[in-house]
Amino acid sequence: MKNNVAKKHDLQELRFYGEEFVFNTVSGMCYRISSTAGFILHSLIAGAENEQLVDLVQAHYDVNQATAVRDVELLLNNLVELGVINRDCTP
Amino acid sequence: MGNNMKSIAISGLHRGENPQPGPSVIASIRRLLPTFRIVGLSYDPLESSLYSQQSDHPDVAYSIPYPEIGPDALLERLEVIIKRENVVLIIPCLDLEIPNFISISAKLRDWGVQCSLPTKASLDAISKSNLYDFCHQLNIYSPETKLVINELDLVQVAEGFGYPVYVKGRFYEAQLANSKQELLKASSSIAKTWGWPLLVQEALIGEEYDIVGLGDGDGNIIKTCTIRKFQRSSTGKGFAGIVVEDPELEQLAQRIINRLRWNGPFELEFLKVHGKPHALFEINPRFPAWVDFPSQIACNFPARLVEGILGTKLTSMSTCTSGQMFVRHCIDLVGDVADIAEMSSTGERIITQHKAQLEVMK
Numbered sequence: 001m002k003n004n005v006a007k008k009h010d011l012q013e014l015r016f017y018g019e020e021f022v023f024n025t026v027s028g029m030c031y032r033i034s035s036t037a038g039f040i041l042h043s044l045i046a047g048a049e050n051e052q053l054v055d056l057v058q059a060h061y062d063v064n065q066a067t068a069v070r071d072v073e074l075l076l077n078n079l080v081e082l083g084v085i086n087r088d089c090t091p
Numbered sequence: 092m093g094n095n096m097k098s099i100a101i102s103g104l105h106r107g108e109n110p111q112p113g114p115s116v117i118a119s120i121r122r123l124l125p126t127f128r129i130v131g132l133s134y135d136p137l138e139s140s141l142y143s144q145q146s147d148h149p150d151v152a153y154s155i156p157y158p159e160i161g162p163d164a165l166l167e168r169l170e171v172i173i174k175r176e177n178v179v180l181i182i183p184c185l186d187l188e189i190p191n192f193i194s195i196s197a198k199l200r201d202w203g204v205q206c207s208l209p210t211k212a213s214l215d216a217i218s219k220s221n222l223y224d225f226c227h228q229l230n231i232y233s234p235e236t237k238l239v240i241n242e243l244d245l246v247q248v249a250e251g252f253g254y255p256v257y258v259k260g261r262f263y264e265a266q267l268a269n270s271k272q273e274l275l276k277a278s279s280s281i282a283k284t285w286g287w288p289l290l291v292q293e294a295l296i297g298e299e300y301d302i303v304g305l306g307d308g309d310g311n312i313i314k315t316c317t318i319r320k321f322q323r324s325s326t327g328k329g330f331a332g333i334v335v336e337d338p339e340l341e342q343l344a345q346r347i348i349n350r351l352r353w354n355g356p357f358e359l360e361f362l363k364v365h366g367k368p369h370a371l372f373e374i375n376p377r378f379p380a381w382v383d384f385p386s387q388i389a390c391n392f393p394a395r396l397v398e399g400i401l402g403t404k405l406t407s408m409s410t411c412t413s414g415q416m417f418v419r420h421c422i423d424l425v426g427d428v429a430d431i432a433e434m435s436s437t438g439e440r441i442i443t444q445h446k447a448q449l450e451v452m453k
Binding site: 015023025026027028029030083 | 298300318321333334363365413414
């Protein structure tokens with residue numbers, strides 16, 4: 001994955017209520033997300049880098065690498081599209 | 092009875108579909124300062140808070156002349172009310188009446204009555220027709236807005252902006268127009284009520300953020316509470332809001348209030364279009380209708396205003412935290428046609444329910 005995802009301060013804006021409801025304390029937007037998306041967000045908040053997300057998903061959900069890569073990419077795109085996180089693009 | 096108690100006079104007493112701030116201000120003041128008598132300044136016998144059984148109704152109501160009649164008529168009427176009710180402070184809650192109150196504020200002070208008002212200069216600076224230029228001077232993003240004096244002007248400006256556009260009355264009302272046809276229909280409707288000139292504003296579509304606050308008159312903010320409107324009525328009024336903590340919005344508010352040297356209550360209204368800075372599209376020179384929400388979470392702006400102006404002990408104001416929210420609820424109030432008759436005929440009405448409560452308090 002080439003793009004760095006989410007500046008740290010953007011993640012600090014997020015507040016979880018359970019695993020599947022997120023509130024952005026700055027924008028005031030609320031989101032229902034899947035448990036996998038929640039897992040990815042929590043991993044990012046805990047300091048995981050892009051490259052680690054695939055491994056983490058693979059291990060947590062016991063899926064193969066291709067599936068993990070696809071799911072992480074899809075979920076990150078979804079989260080960016082919804083505005084839950086920003087994407088800080090680098091070449 | 093009322094003569095011994097100090098009174099605060101408050102206007103804008105209708106909560107309806109387009110809620111006015113008065114009932115919210117009354118409820119907030121009663122929450123912390125229940126010993127004040129509340130005098131309602133009423134424009135219509137059907138203003139809903141006159142029928143309320145909760146804490147948001149005045150103890151007594153007096154009719155006052157419509158703002159367009161002018162400040163002299165207002166002063167004449169207030170002289171009677173002030174003497175009878177021992178009014179020490181007036182909190183105007185409607186945009187249209189504020190210029191009249193500014194005109195008579197010196198006379199009111201001579202009578203020992205304080206009035207929470209901005210200066211004329213700051214009020215002019217933030218008028219709907221001047222706001223765009225004010226923001227431009229501060230390098231704050233604002234939707235472009237132009238004053239139009241007739242339909243030809245209106246259409247030309249709207250086509251210059253490109254549809255959709257907002258057409259607005261000088262003080263109240265705004266309608267979105269997606270075409271020339273809608274534009275002409277909207278302008279006709281607004282002009283019928285508020286007259287020409289009108290305003291045309293480029294339409295920004297995004298999330299709305301509102302900030303209620305108090306300025307100290309020296310360029311500083313005493314306190315603010317910022318919400319995102321997350322449920323709106325069909326007329327765009329906020330029916331649910333949630334507190335946010337956005338440093339960018341706080342800085343914008345600070346810059347605006349500092350430049351204006353704003354005195355008293357204000358509401359700043361912003362739109363956030365994705366990928367663009369916050370756009371300031373309106374400044375209201377009074378409390379908003381949702382001001383009782385922060386009052387219920389220990390951040391009471393009206394009470395703080397009263398304490399500050401009258402020089403009494405200041406109650407601390409908590410900071411509203413993100414995630415706290417309100418949802419507006421509408422109920423049916425019971426009244427009697429005799430209440431309308433009394434107000435229409437005499438221009439005065441004692442709200443008897445609360446009179447009984449005040450007797451118990453004494």
